[in-house]
Amino acid sequence: MPNRSYHELAVPHVLSKGVYEPGKPIEIVALESGKDAASILKLASNENPLGPSPLGLARAREALGDVSQYPEDSAWFLREKIAEKRDLDPAEVIVGHGSSGVIEMLCQAFAGPGRTVVTGEHAFIAYKLFTLQQGAQIVEVPLREFRHDLEAMLAAVRPDTSLVFLPSPNNPTGTANTAPEIVAFAKALPEKVIFCFDEAYAEYLDDPVDLRPLIAAGRKIFCTRTFSKIFGLAGLRIGYGYGDRELIRVLHQVRPPFNVNSAALAAALGALEDDDYVARSRTVNREGLTQLYTGLKDLGLDYVPSAGNFVLVRFEDSGKVFQYLYKDGIIVRPLQGYALPDHLRISVGKFDQNRRLLDALARGAERGFAGA
Numbered sequence: 001m002p003n004r005s006y007h008e009l010a011v012p013h014v015l016s017k018g019v020y021e022p023g024k025p026i027e028i029v030a031l032e033s034g035k036d037a038a039s040i041l042k043l044a045s046n047e048n049p050l051g052p053s054p055l056g057l058a059r060a061r062e063a064l065g066d067v068s069q070y071p072e073d074s075a076w077f078l079r080e081k082i083a084e085k086r087d088l089d090p091a092e093v094i095v096g097h098g099s100s101g102v103i104e105m106l107c108q109a110f111a112g113p114g115r116t117v118v119t120g121e122h123a124f125i126a127y128k129l130f131t132l133q134q135g136a137q138i139v140e141v142p143l144r145e146f147r148h149d150l151e152a153m154l155a156a157v158r159p160d161t162s163l164v165f166l167p168s169p170n171n172p173t174g175t176a177n178t179a180p181e182i183v184a185f186a187k188a189l190p191e192k193v194i195f196c197f198d199e200a201y202a203e204y205l206d207d208p209v210d211l212r213p214l215i216a217a218g219r220k221i222f223c224t225r226t227f228s229k230i231f232g233l234a235g236l237r238i239g240y241g242y243g244d245r246e247l248i249r250v251l252h253q254v255r256p257p258f259n260v261n262s263a264a265l266a267a268a269l270g271a272l273e274d275d276d277y278v279a280r281s282r283t284v285n286r287e288g289l290t291q292l293y294t295g296l297k298d299l300g301l302d303y304v305p306s307a308g309n310f311v312l313v314r315f316e317d318s319g320k321v322f323q324y325l326y327k328d329g330i331i332v333r334p335l336q337g338y339a340l341p342d343h344l345r346i347s348v349g350k351f352d353q354n355r356r357l358l359d360a361l362a363r364g365a366e367r368g369f370a371g372a
């Protein structure tokens with residue numbers, strides 16, 4: 001007779017980690033609320049409101065005809081393209097199923113029992129989940145006015161620290177550190193610590209910090225980027241990391257075979273050529289942020305100015321506001337998992353979508369967010 005539960009049989013540190021809680025998908029909300037899927041507005045996952053890059057989408061459609069074939073495992077053409085665009089060598093680039101897939105490989109290779117990983121308290125949660133999954137310990141350093149406190153992070157580095165994660169702009173706070181701050185931090189870290197700089201929102205910045213010269217100079221730095229955000233390909237799961245070629249060779253030791261599908265590889269190639277779409281996305285985002293700031297201010301709400309495509313907003317009762325919006329067919333992101341229970345994260349939409357959100361908040365405020 002079976003007498004052991006699967007939980008007892010699991011490797012303990014696998015269970016020590018929480019499970020990632022994504023924003024609610026539109027299909028599920030439609031099912032639960034009985035609303036038409038087309039009427040639901042999702043501003044919960046920092047997706048591009050313009051939809052996928054048209055050039056990327058066209059290339060993905062072409063690739064679908066060949067899906068009886070395994071994908072090209074080394075992502076050769078995409079690495080060539082990234083290298084050309086970013087002035088890197090293809091051997092300095094590795095591709096993963098989302099940049100979280102790349103971050104997972106980094107943790108598999110460098111985090112483990114007896115090691116610590118340093119990041120910020122309200123940093124993107126994947127660092128913590130993948131660290132705990134490897135049986136390493138996470139050290140979460142408090143932020144300062146919602147920004148990563150790089151001095152405190154430096155002080156938190158211990159002899160057993162193998163990795164440090166810094167996202168800038170950070171999700172969910174939207175805050176960025178300045179280029180001089182980040183460069184000084186990278187230079188001050190001990191030589192044996194690998195600094196992972198997460199650039200998921202770099203394309204939204206006017207002047208993103210460039211750590212390539214430090215990588216070339218031999219600093220232990222690994223940068224990650226994604227096709228999920230400005231390129232609008234979140235559903236295809238593709239991202240990349242770049243760093244020293246020896247580091248990339250180590251990461252290939254843990255990379256699962258065929259870790260990126262052929263439609264995603266093709267779409268990413270197209271998206272990297274879609275300069276018009278990227279420019280339009282930036283404009284829509286900049287205007288959307290201004291629109292949201294104005295609207296939130298009019299409602300007397302506190303928000304954290306954002307360098308990304310989303311805003312952190314503080315409410316008296318965020319749970320009530322979440323429910324109110326949800327019943328109105330608007331999905332935003334609760335942040336209990338990020339230890340920010342008073343805040344909701346709201347992704348920037350197109351003009352009419354932002355208007356709908358602000359109108360719903362105004363109506364809700366009048367009724368104390370009771371019922372929708």
Ligand SMILES: *Cc1c(COP(=O)(O)O)cnc(C)c1O
Pocket residue numbers: 046097098099100101124167169170171198200225226227228229234237238239
């Ligand atoms: C969205 C996001 C990612 C990327 O996720 P993917 O796995 O590439 O979809 C990485 N880092 C941060 C900070 C993010 O917000």
